[in-house]
Amino acid sequence: MLIPQHNYKLDVHSLNSRHPGEFECREFRESILGVMPHHWDRREDTSFQLAHFRRHKRKTLKKTSGKNTQHPFNKPEEHHPPGKDSTKKISKFIGKAANYAGSAKSKKITPYVPTITNHTKLWWVPNVVVAHEKEGIEAVHLATGRTICKLHLQEGGLHADINGDGVLDHVQVVGGNGFEQTVVSGSMEVLRPCWAIATSGVPVREQLFNASICHHYSPLNFFQHGELSRGFGRTQDFSSLEVATPILIPKDDGNQHWKGSHGDIIFLTNRGEVTSYSPGDHGHEAVWQWQILTGATWSNLPSPSGMMESGMVVPTLKPFSLSVHEHNNQQMILVSGDQEALVISPGGTVMTTIELPAPPTHALISADFSSDGLNDLIVVTENGVYGFVQSRQPGALFFSTLVGCLIIVMGVIFVTQHLNSVNGKPRAPR
DSSP, X not given: OOOOTTOOOOOHHHHHTOOSSOHHHHTTHHHHHHTOOBOOSSGGGOEEEEEOOOXXXXXXXXXXXXXXXXXXXXXXXXXXXXXXXXXXXXXXXXXXXXXXXXXXXXXXXXXXXXXXXXXXXXXXXXXXXXEXXXXXXXXXXXXXXXXXXXXXXXXXXXXXXXXXXXXXXXXXXXXXXXXXXXXXXXXXXXXOTTEEEEEETTTXXXXXXXXXXXXXXXXXXXXXXXXXXXXXTOOOOOTTOOBOOOEXXXXXXXXXXXXXXSEEEEEXXXXXXXXXXXXXXXXXXXXXXXXXXXXXXXXXXXXXTSSOSSSOOOOEEEEEOSBSSOTTSOOEEEEEOSSEEEEEOTTSOEEEEEEOSSOBSSOOEEEOTTSSSXXXXXXXXXXXXXXXXOOOOOOHHHHHHHHHXXXXXXXXXXXXXXXXXXXXXOOXXX
């Protein structure tokens, strides 16, 4: 029986033999962080991206007398006796120089177009295609089509280096309908609703923080920041609570981090609560940034008869770039429920609100379908597909500055004309 090379169906033995953090992926630890963040909740989350994978640079060992130094990557040791050019590089260079000097016309220099081979080492040339799947990520070599790295990641939640320490982290949060069967990764603790837990490492090494993402909720029925709760003494009902997969909004702290690492973690509940946390100074604990109540609400609870009144509503919580070409611009936060979508700044300010024509059945898609360099929004519903075009408008600061300048100019003109009229007026005879 012949099995094709690109047959990715796994049998039971192969599935059971896979463990979190395979040895092969440790050799590409920096490259793995470069293709993060990763999350998978439904079929539409499966995606592919081109990347360049490089092996982890190991520290060179000091050479001791009587022992041969081991070269990384099993590279054979080269012997070059002093005074002897075994590679003949000097003679080849002199021969090429003589041929070039003797030629009547210099050859036209053609642009170098790199090709993807087994030895491609240029960082700007992609050599793998990375698949974000339900089981994790898989890197396939473009030149040979063979899998070079598989990293099994737990389904659900956000996988990213949230504190910028070079270790892959996992952020989990569940609603009221999933807390009974969801277990915190790396422990036997059951994940409570309305609480977010972040762990570090694959497999899990330690817990980074746990924090509340709901309003008026803490173990003592106090606010997260010291204010008394209005619902003191009352039990909270989380049976109808639903949450979206958290996202990471990168933040510049003056240090150099991998792309998609170190930033604020954003949470969204079906009550419209959007909460932002940032990692602590030493990578542990979570620092509350802001929380706002929006109209991005939804509900997927069945009716009393046990049937869904309509199709399942798919909420949206994702980073959103206003411009297509500016890759280094600050990302916004795009949230949506069943009737409303909003664009929120990283500081918690609502930039714009969009009324949706119908409840979305897929996550909102950002793309520049108007070809103006600005990202637009595509809403997929049961009865059709709708597009919202982004248009440029003068900002409040620019408009205020312009109005101020006009007022100043008008004042100067008025004073100048008044002074000219006074100086030009004839004196009365005595």
